[in-house]
Amino acid sequence: xxxxxxxxxxxxxxxxxxxxxxxxxxxxxxxxxxxxxxxxxxxxxxxxxxxxxxxxxxxxxxxxxxxxxxxxxxxxxxxxxxxxxxxxxxxxxxxxxxxxxxxxxxxxxxxxxxxxxxxxxxxxxxxxxxxxxxxxxxxxxxxxxxxxxxxxxxxxxxxxxxxxxxxxxxxxxxxxxxxxxxxxxxxxxxxxxxxxxxxxxxxxxxxxxxxxxxxxxxxxxxxxxxxxxxxxxxxxxxxxxxxxxxxxxxxxx
Amino acid sequence: xxxxxxxxxxxxxxxxxxxxxxxxxxxxxxxxxxxxxxxxxxxxxxxxxxxxxxxxxxxxxxxxxxxxxxxxxxxxxxxxxxxxxxxxxxxxxxxxxxxxxxxxxxxxxxxxxxxxxxxxxxxxxxxxxxxxxxxxxxxxxxxxxxxxxxxxxxxxxxxxxxxxxxxxxxxxxxxxxxxxxxxxxxxxxxxxxxxxxxxxxxxxxxxxxxxxxxxxxxxxxxxxxxxxxxxxxxxxxxxxxxxxxxxxxxxxx
DNA sequence: TGATATAATCAAACATATTGAAACATAAAC
DNA sequence: GTTTATGTTTCAATATGTTTGATTATATCA
Numbered sequence: 001x002x003x004x005x006x007x008x009x010x011x012x013x014x015x016x017x018x019x020x021x022x023x024x025x026x027x028x029x030x031x032x033x034x035x036x037x038x039x040x041x042x043x044x045x046x047x048x049x050x051x052x053x054x055x056x057x058x059x060x061x062x063x064x065x066x067x068x069x070x071x072x073x074x075x076x077x078x079x080x081x082x083x084x085x086x087x088x089x090x091x092x093x094x095x096x097x098x099x100x101x102x103x104x105x106x107x108x109x110x111x112x113x114x115x116x117x118x119x120x121x122x123x124x125x126x127x128x129x130x131x132x133x134x135x136x137x138x139x140x141x142x143x144x145x146x147x148x149x150x151x152x153x154x155x156x157x158x159x160x161x162x163x164x165x166x167x168x169x170x171x172x173x174x175x176x177x178x179x180x181x182x183x184x185x186x187x188x189x190x191x192x193x194x195x196x197x198x199x200x201x202x203x204x205x206x207x208x209x210x211x212x213x214x215x216x217x218x219x220x221x222x223x224x225x226x227x228x229x230x231x232x233x234x235x236x237x238x239x240x241x242x243x244x245x246x247x248x249x250x251x252x253x
Numbered sequence: 254x255x256x257x258x259x260x261x262x263x264x265x266x267x268x269x270x271x272x273x274x275x276x277x278x279x280x281x282x283x284x285x286x287x288x289x290x291x292x293x294x295x296x297x298x299x300x301x302x303x304x305x306x307x308x309x310x311x312x313x314x315x316x317x318x319x320x321x322x323x324x325x326x327x328x329x330x331x332x333x334x335x336x337x338x339x340x341x342x343x344x345x346x347x348x349x350x351x352x353x354x355x356x357x358x359x360x361x362x363x364x365x366x367x368x369x370x371x372x373x374x375x376x377x378x379x380x381x382x383x384x385x386x387x388x389x390x391x392x393x394x395x396x397x398x399x400x401x402x403x404x405x406x407x408x409x410x411x412x413x414x415x416x417x418x419x420x421x422x423x424x425x426x427x428x429x430x431x432x433x434x435x436x437x438x439x440x441x442x443x444x445x446x447x448x449x450x451x452x453x454x455x456x457x458x459x460x461x462x463x464x465x466x467x468x469x470x471x472x473x474x475x476x477x478x479x480x481x482x483x484x485x486x487x488x489x490x491x492x493x494x495x496x497x498x499x500x501x502x503x504x505x506x
Numbered sequence: 507t508g509a510t511a512t513a514a515t516c517a518a519a520c521a522t523a524t525t526g527a528a529a530c531a532t533a534a535a536c
Numbered sequence: 537g538t539t540t541a542t543g544t545t546t547c548a549a550t551a552t553g554t555t556t557g558a559t560t561a562t563a564t565c566a
Contacts, residue, residue, distance in 0.1 A: 003514070019258055022552080032516050037553070047362070047386070052257045053523060054552065112300070124380040124393055131377060131398045133300065140377055140405055142395015142413055145384045152393055156413055160395055163409075256524075275542080285526050290543070306533065306542065 001029070007039050014049055014058055021055035078208040078232035081253040083107045085230055086170055086206055092116055094167040097196055098126055100151030101172035103206045105129070111136070120166060122157055122192060125150040139164075143192075153188045161195035169200035171226075173207050175214035178242050181223055183216040190218035202227045209235040223248050259284070260292050267302055267311055274308035328461040331485035334506040335459050336360040338483055339423055342457065345369055347420040350449055351379055353404030354425035356459045358382070364389070373419060375410055375445060378403040392417075396445075406441045414448035422453035424479075426460050428467035431495050434476055436469040443471035455480045462488040476501050 006029055013028070014020050022040070026033045040056045043049045049056045083106030090096055092115040098104040100123035108126045111117060111134065118137040121127050127140040143157030171193055175183045182205070184190050197203045197220075205226045212235065223229065224246065233252045243250050259282055266281070267273050278289045293309045296302045302309045336359035343349055345368040351357040353376035361379045364370060364387065371390040374380050380393040396410030424446055428436045435458070437443050450456045450473075458479045465488065476482065477499065486505045496503050 019255055021255065033552085034517080034554090035515060038514085052255055054255050057255065057257060124377045124384060127377040127398050128381050128403055131400050131403045135400060138398040138400070139409075140393060140395045140398050142393045142405065142409065145380050145391040145393050147384050147388060147391070150381055150384045152395065156392075156395065156416075160409055286542090287526055287544095288524080291525085 003039075006031070007042060010036075010039055011043060011048060014043075014056060019055060019057040023055075025055075075208040075210055075232070078234065079103045079106050081232060082206050082208065082230050083110055085251060085253045086204060087111060087114075089168060089204065089228075090114055090117070091167075094118075095120070095165075097121070097161075097164075097166040097169040097200060098123065099169070099171045099193065099196060100126070100146075100149065103172045103208070104170055107170055107206070118166075120164060122152040122161075122196075123150050124152065141192075151189075153186075153192050155188075158191050158195045161192065161199050164199050166200050167202065169196045169203045171196055171203060171205050173205060173220070174211050175216045176205070176207055176211050176223070177213055177215045178223065178239065178246070180215045180219070181225075182220040183214075184218050184220055185216045187218045190220045193220045197221060197225060205229045206231075208232050212236075212239055254282070256292075260295060263289075263292055264296060264301055267296075267309060272305075272308060272310040276307075278308075328463055328485070331461040331487065332356045332359050334485060335461065335483050336363055338504060338506045339457060339459055340364060340367075342421060342481075343367055343370070344420075347371075348373070348418075350374070350417075350419045350422040350453060351376065352422070352424045352446065352449060353379070353399075353402065356425045356461070357423055360423055360459070371419075373417060375405040375414075375449075376403050377405065394445075397441075404442075406439075406445050408441075411444050411448045414445065414452050417452050419453050420455065422449045422456045424449055424456060424458050426458060426473070427464050428469045429458070429460055429464050429476070430466055430468045431476065431492065431499070433468045433472070434478075435473040436467075437471050437473055438469045440471045443473045446473045450474060450478060458482045459484075461485050465489075465492055 009029070010020070010025060013025070022033050022036050025036045029036070040049065040051050044051045044056070048059055050059050079102060082103055086107050087110040090111065095118040098108060098119060098121040100121070104123065105126050108129055118139070119130055120139040120141065122141040122143070124140060124145055127138055130136060130138045141152050141157045141160040143152035143160070144154040145152055173182045173184070177183070184193065203226050205228070207229070209231045227249060229248060229250045231250065231252060235252060262282070263273070263278060266278070275286050275289050275293070279286045282289070293302065293304050297304045297309070301312055303312050332355060335356055339360050340363040343364065348371040351361060351372060351374040353374070357376065358379050361382055371392070372383055373392040373394065375394040375396070377393060377398055380391055383389060383391045394405050394410045394413040396405035396413070397407040398405055426435045426437070430436070437446065456479045458481070460482070462484045480502060482501060482503045484503065484505060488505060493503070
């Protein structure tokens, strides 16, 4: 049987049964599970199905919207704890700013018990999530949307941020160093984050401990420019000691 | 049975019975109580149920927040055909603008075979979809994000649009009338759409035929301000005749 | 045709996810 | 308060997924 033929039949099968397991397909078509997986991968790439652990289901939106798949994120547990603490700093009625990223998305997910918030974000996924799930006033900065990441950057983004003031900014980073400060690969991104700090009465850096000791091209600011740094308890004691020596306000969770 | 299937079925069960105990679910699905607990945890994380001692109940808050049933897109088939035709107008390398809405989302979903597009949108869901699925240059206008809808509106949005030029704008509407033109409930939204038309070398209105004869508060423009109107073939012959008399460029699909 | 490149497939090694059982913690019931 | 039921955490076992390299089939071109 031709590959394309098999893929069509798999699709037909899933359409009829709404779902299928890898095992059952491998048996039906008498090929290895590996081949089935590749077929399913292909069908998913074309938005026809959604792959899940053990098989796949139809891509049609079901009555209830359950996220079918969570993007694999590293240090997920750490990020959740960081987010949990970050949320405790937010008071009802405040205006907050959420940088783009997975950690800040975790913050967004934990805001549901707050009341009357105004939330600004540069992340289109966060904006979408909040618009769908909450009753807050939500603003998206707009700008050039980075593929996969969903982060808005560029002059438009910076301009938007120059015109607002918020109570707290939650900024994420993937490179933080005691000496070199917070850095990022491009000037554009650096500028956006600079504006985020400027716009805020209080700036909080949220980053898991694996990001310490990394430096990138464009500098955003120094560690002491943040009112607080939240990270996880896997931070090496040596770094922690240095931070305390520098009188950086840090919270380990 | 796939995990995701079980979770859907548990959700369905709770929806029907308003509640369920861990024990009863474990027995029904023939898995351990531990697994059921994890499933319930997952569903709670997604705001679908509320966990209680011994089981879970439906998240009643959901009844209000879920326009999902209502949102189950009306005239879906028509919208798909309209989108299909709209996509045929787009050439590789062009810059296009997609208004917020379900019809324009259908357009976004059909762009994947195009090459080297630059896409601007005021819809955070469309921006997110494109960022996740394609390799295009994607821009989001930013602004006040409307709950549930995901559309950006407000001065920030209009300002962004004032600074760009695109080859084609695809505009959606929920109210179109031969005499009163295209209208919308608020001035803010009207202004955004006006800017979208201004920014475009060519403006295309995409709307299913059920929207004809409806008028709202704020006027956007007249029908003749569009270079083309794409709608479906359910449009009453009387209206079609009028349109032709007015020399409106219309395409029925 | 024969030689070479390309694609599809499989199997094995390794990585990750899911599950259930046991130990421990907490809440409800009496 | 004590008891009982339920929930949580942790760990090990199993199931599933991914990556890699070898093998075979298919396509391409001199």
